[in-house]
Amino acid sequence: MKQLSLQNRSRFWWTVGSLLVLIAVMLLVSLNTGVVQIAPVDVMRTLFGFGNERQELVLFDFRLPTIVLALLVGAGFAISGAILQGVTQNELADPGILGINTGAGLAVVVYIFFFQSSMAGISGFGVYILPIFALIGAFAAAVLVYLLAWKKGVNPVRLILVGIGVNAGFSAALIIFQIKMNPQDFTQALVWLSGDIWGSSWSFVIALFPWIIGLIVYSMYKSPVINILNLGDQMAVGLGARVERERRLLLLLAVAIAGLCVAAAGGIAFLGLIAPHIARRIVGPKHQQLLPVTALLGALILLVADTIGKNIIAPAEIPVGIVVTIVSTPYFLYLLMKTK
């Protein structure tokens, strides 16, 4: 037994180590590709303060904030999905499928529609207001789904079906607002809703960083509770957990993280679904190990997707969420076929 857990632990550290290396490599690749190509040597030189002005501008003012946000948001969506899957005991739960992303997206689009003349006009104070609206929308959606799925308790299957329905409703509402926008705003809103790291400035990073990191750390602290909930309600009650209360708290946590991520990067679907799954394959179901690996995987996947989206049809960009969806849907369908 001790042998096994030792083995397990070394496997965990190996995984974490290799993921960190992969992320570092991707970071370099991402830094030197794009519309303006910068050679790896120059990237290094610029990072250590020896680059020319143009290189510094591209790296520090455009690429680095985007990359930091990609890592942050990737980890956030992944953790949110892992918590949702653990809490609902449904391996197919994901903030996108449950309507949380669309709820946040709707709130943001409504805000832009009524209070801002255009997407491009958001600056200064607006940067800090936007995440708040996304959060409100995410919570409203989550509460709505939870209430509609409530029928002497919340059954995981009903939760998913209700989530799909609510999601469809929000999408219809979104389209009504979108169509009334002028063409330029419309395209921008569409790009954002498809998932795009759009607020690529340091002020955006500063606005979101503490929240997302704080909530991720808190959810890791909560991982023993997720383990217990994962055993099933009866067992969890037997072990002394206040099931419904803990479940609600964790749901709130997952929703809050997803909402913040939507504010930064729009509706990226399926990332929260895929990352925890791959992580579970590598390190097993213990959330103390699962959550960190999930977070790193999510960050890596989003960084890769962002790099692909930027380069595949350069100079045009494909929204990162679209890359994630197209790449991960086959895997999702595969999972669907395998689950009972």
Add this chain to the structure above:
Amino acid sequence: MIFVGGFIALIVSLGFSVALGVTDIKLATVWQAVVAFDPDLTNHQVIRELRLPRAIAAALIGGFLAVSGAVMQGLTRNPLASPSIMGVTHGAAFALIIALVFFPTVSNLGMTLASFVGAGVGVVLVFAVGSFSKGGLTPVKLALAGVAVGGMLSSLSTAISLHFQVAKQMSFWYAGDLSSTSWTSVQLLLAAGAVGLLLAVIISRAVTILSLGEEVSKGLGQNTLVVKTLGVIVVLVLTGAAVSVAGTVGFLGLVIPHITRFLVGTDYRLIIPVSAVLGGLLLVLADIGARLVNAPYETPVGAITACIGVPFFLYLARGERSGL
């Protein structure tokens, strides 16, 4: 009785659909424009060239989607089966975007053919996921597979439309839009309807038996494969034609068959014609709503049907049997 009542209601609503709009026209004028057309009167021209084809197209499309949904629900015995859930509409819309972007000179007929092919791709994907999965195609799996396939296809469409700068055009389509219907579209719909609806009526008895269960059907000596294949053809032809004219109008194919079964029972020989009439009625009414809610601007008709469909979907999702 219900069929006749529904039919009369449909005719009346068609009349209103033609009469109501940015400029209101009297019902009597509508009647005259139909029976005694006078090309010198503007109102008569508006009726003949714009409103009449639009109203007829709405009635046909509504009917098509409802029949598609009914056949799907009968064949799969799954209460959530419907064209918009099962990736059919998304598939058709995806193919249309490709046709529009890469072959801009494509004819109406070519568009419809593309739409059929796309609908086929969507349905094959979703069904394949269902048939390869452990435990078969439960409602939850169906809904999830539909969401995933639909999500992927619409992501691809979005990527293409952004790249070729036709995003806004595309989203009118995704929202469901009847404003550009003409007599050509009506002709097209009639042709597809002749094949699809006739086939649907022919297989209706077999669908009734199949809806009782695969074993029952085989026990009675039915070739279930043939019935299912014909059923899929019905769905592809009807949905493909509907999407090529009006874009993705969601939830109609889900809601109407349920209402119809509630009204006439489980015999598909009744369900199919009554669904057709009620579906037509609902879409004509929704289209009137789409034009009047925020006149003189049009609201996408898909948004109106979603307002009706989403609560209904939620009701089904909460139902005891859906958690199978």
